[in-house]
Amino acid sequence: MALYVYNSLTRRKEKFEPLHEGRVHIYVCGPTVYDYPHIGHAKSYISFDIVVRYLHYLGYKVRYVQNITDVGHLLDSGEDRILKGAKRERVEPMELVERYTRAYFEAMDALNVLRPDISPHAAAHVPEQIELVETLLKKGYAYEVNGSVYYDVSKWPDYGKLSGRKVEEQQAGARLEVNPEKHHPADFALWKKAEPEHVMQWNSPWGRGYPGWHIECSTMSMKYLGETIDIHGGGMENQFPHHECEIAQSEAATGKPFVKYWMHNNMVLVDGVKMSKSLGNFTTISQALEKYSGEQIRFFILQTGYRSPVDFSDEAVKAAGQGLEKLQTTLRNIKQYLDRAKDGAEAPVVTELCAKYRSLFEKEMDDDFNTPAAIGQLFEFSKEINKLLSADAGLSKESVEILFATYKELSQNVLGLLKEGGVEQVSVSPFIDLLISLRNELRHRKEWGLADQIRDELMKNGVIIEDKKGASQWRFKE
RNA sequence: GGCGGCGUAGCCAAGUGGCUAAGGCGGAGGUCUGCAAAACCUCUAUUCAUCGGUUCGACUCCGAUCGCCGCCUCCA
Numbered sequence: 001m002a003l004y005v006y007n008s009l010t011r012r013k014e015k016f017e018p019l020h021e022g023r024v025h026i027y028v029c030g031p032t033v034y035d036y037p038h039i040g041h042a043k044s045y046i047s048f049d050i051v052v053r054y055l056h057y058l059g060y061k062v063r064y065v066q067n068i069t070d071v072g073h074l075l076d077s078g079e080d081r082i083l084k085g086a087k088r089e090r091v092e093p094m095e096l097v098e099r100y101t102r103a104y105f106e107a108m109d110a111l112n113v114l115r116p117d118i119s120p121h122a123a124a125h126v127p128e129q130i131e132l133v134e135t136l137l138k139k140g141y142a143y144e145v146n147g148s149v150y151y152d153v154s155k156w157p158d159y160g161k162l163s164g165r166k167v168e169e170q171q172a173g174a175r176l177e178v179n180p181e182k183h184h185p186a187d188f189a190l191w192k193k194a195e196p197e198h199v200m201q202w203n204s205p206w207g208r209g210y211p212g213w214h215i216e217c218s219t220m221s222m223k224y225l226g227e228t229i230d231i232h233g234g235g236m237e238n239q240f241p242h243h244e245c246e247i248a249q250s251e252a253a254t255g256k257p258f259v260k261y262w263m264h265n266n267m268v269l270v271d272g273v274k275m276s277k278s279l280g281n282f283t284t285i286s287q288a289l290e291k292y293s294g295e296q297i298r299f300f301i302l303q304t305g306y307r308s309p310v311d312f313s314d315e316a317v318k319a320a321g322q323g324l325e326k327l328q329t330t331l332r333n334i335k336q337y338l339d340r341a342k343d344g345a346e347a348p349v350v351t352e353l354c355a356k357y358r359s360l361f362e363k364e365m366d367d368d369f370n371t372p373a374a375i376g377q378l379f380e381f382s383k384e385i386n387k388l389l390s391a392d393a394g395l396s397k398e399s400v401e402i403l404f405a406t407y408k409e410l411s412q413n414v415l416g417l418l419k420e421g422g423v424e425q426v427s428v429s430p431f432i433d434l435l436i437s438l439r440n441e442l443r444h445r446k447e448w449g450l451a452d453q454i455r456d457e458l459m460k461n462g463v464i465i466e467d468k469k470g471a472s473q474w475r476f477k478e
Numbered sequence: 479g480g481c482g483g484c485g486u487a488g489c490c491a492a493g494u495g496g497c498u499a500a501g502g503c504g505g506a507g508g509u510c511u512g513c514a515a516a517a518c519c520u521c522u523a524u525u526c527a528u529c530g531g532u533u534c535g536a537c538u539c540c541g542a543u544c545g546c547c548g549c550c551u552c553c554a
Contacts (some may be wrong), residue, residue: 011482028554029554030554031554032552032553032554037554038554039554040553040554041554042554043554044554045554047554048554073552073553074552075552081552081553160481163481163482163549163550164481164482165480165481165482165549165550166480166481179551185551186551187551188551189551213551213552214551234554235553235554236482236483236548236549236554237548237549237552237553237554238549238553238554239482239548239549240481240482240549240550240551241549241550241551242551242553244551245551265554266483266548267547267548267553267554268554269547269548272546272547273546273547273548274547274548274553275554276552276553276554277552277553278552278553300490303490303491303492303501303502304490304491304492305491305492307483308483308484308491309483309484309547309548310490310491311490313490315489315490315503316489316490316503318503319489319490319502319503319504320490320502320503321503322502322503322504323490323501323502323503324502326502326516326517329516329517330517332516333516333517364492364500370492370493372490372491372492372500372501372502373491373492373493373500373501375492375501375502376491376492376500376501376502377500377501378501379500379501379502380500380501383517383518386516386517386518387517387518389517390510390516390517390518391518
């Protein structure tokens with residue numbers, strides 16, 4: 001079987017063939033770091049985490065670049081998001097950027113999202129962005145007006161090929177006032193002139209200013225991954241205009257295709273409408289982590305395909321958690337069986353079972369990363385494993401090890417689920433309190449032998465009990 | 479107005495031009511168990527928004543209708 005990927009550019013599933021054998025270059029639009037990440041970000045980055053993990057599983061060498069937007073991304077008001085955030089929190093813009101970049105990575109770590117290989121910041125690549133703008137000017141695809149540079153959409157007949165739009169059919173100024181500097185309302189800014197009070201500004205051939213939003217992705221993608229890359233990912237809402245503009249800029253500058261496969265993930269909804277900053281109906285990832293584990297959130301998201309929207313609700317996340325627990329129990333069951341299994345030959349049933357479910361799982365993943373279906377296979381696999389283990393057919397250590405390795409590879413390596421050791425992180429205090437209350441019950445009954453045994457065993461494990469009047473206290477041995 | 483997508487059981491959610499329409503949650507019953515828990519077994523959509531059409535055959539393809547969502551220069 002081969003991997004098939006849904007390409008937004010052609011609107012169909014295509015066989016995945018990387019540009020260079022054995023290696024994949026992927027770029028995903030990263031966050032604008034002006035506020036805490038929310039569940040919508042989780043869906044996007046978990047989706048592409050799966051893409052990267054599965055490509056690794058298939059044996060590809062992957063270079064994964066995901067930008068950090070820290071300049072140039074404007075609000076409707078024309079205000080830079082970063083500057084607005086900095087004002088709100090009364091900090092330096094780059095202090096704000098640092099704060100929310102950290103928050104972003106911490107949230108992603110909690111969701112077991114692997115970090116990209118490179119996380120370039122837009123503000124750290126201003127010279128490269130200026131170079132690209134100069135190239136576009138030189139080639140006649142852009143024009144300068146009063147210190148700002150705009151891309152001339154009329155020079156690029158392909159504009160609209162990704163989103164299927166025609167410039168003439170759009171309602172100019174539907175949402176924003178038309179900028180009178182532009183030759184055509186569809187033209188977009190490559191470089192913006194900065195007013196003196198605009199804190200983030202750089203020298204350029206056109207005076208003091210700052211880069212437009214779209215140019216950063218073209219620049220950094222080309223810098224780290226080459227002029228043509230294998231996969232470019234991002235949220236569906238960025239298909240137009242952001243990705244459309246990226247294509248126009250990049251292809252006009254290089255004369256080469258920018259991206260082979262465009263992938264777009266769908267949105268997280270709340271009561272049927274998009275979760276977004278502007279609607280204020282978002283749950284931040286750290287808020288969600290107070291109620292659910294990162295793994296539970298991850299599993300919830302993976303139970304829906306990346307191209308389908310998912311409605312975030314307490315009920316749905318809880319239901320997902322129940323299912324996840326079932327898969328975790330199976331992993332525990334295998335581990336426990338492994339501890340008491342004896343050496344022996346591999347049982348053919350086990351080898352066949354593993355091969356069967358590995359192949360079924362791969363078949364689903366090969367179909368455009370169909371995680372809900374792959375998870376369905378994992379549930380079936382889990383059921384078969386439990387049957388085998390509870391039949392207690394005296395499976396050999398070797399057999400159980402294959403089960404363990406296969407089950408872990410699919411659930412942990414590919415899906416990023418069933419992390420071991422997470423549950424053991426709880427505090428020991430409640431358990432020590434419990435032992436002490438049991439021991440005090442024994443002391444009441446004058447069952448000194450057992451009571452002393454508890455005290456001695458705790459002492460061996462570094463816990464000292466001191467019986468005071470009315471209560472027993474405990475502390476850790478220094 | 480333009481572009482794109484969605485509507486599958488009580489809920490979530492895969493899927494296919496024709497074998498029994500995955501899987502999970504919830505629910506019902508059972509096996510196992512000192513009691514639990516876990517696990518396992520059985521049942522829980524004669525039907526895929528509605529109405530037409532194409533076809534030997536459609537939930538799947540086409541058209542219309544209804545409902546919902548996203549985008550049209552702010553968003554993962």
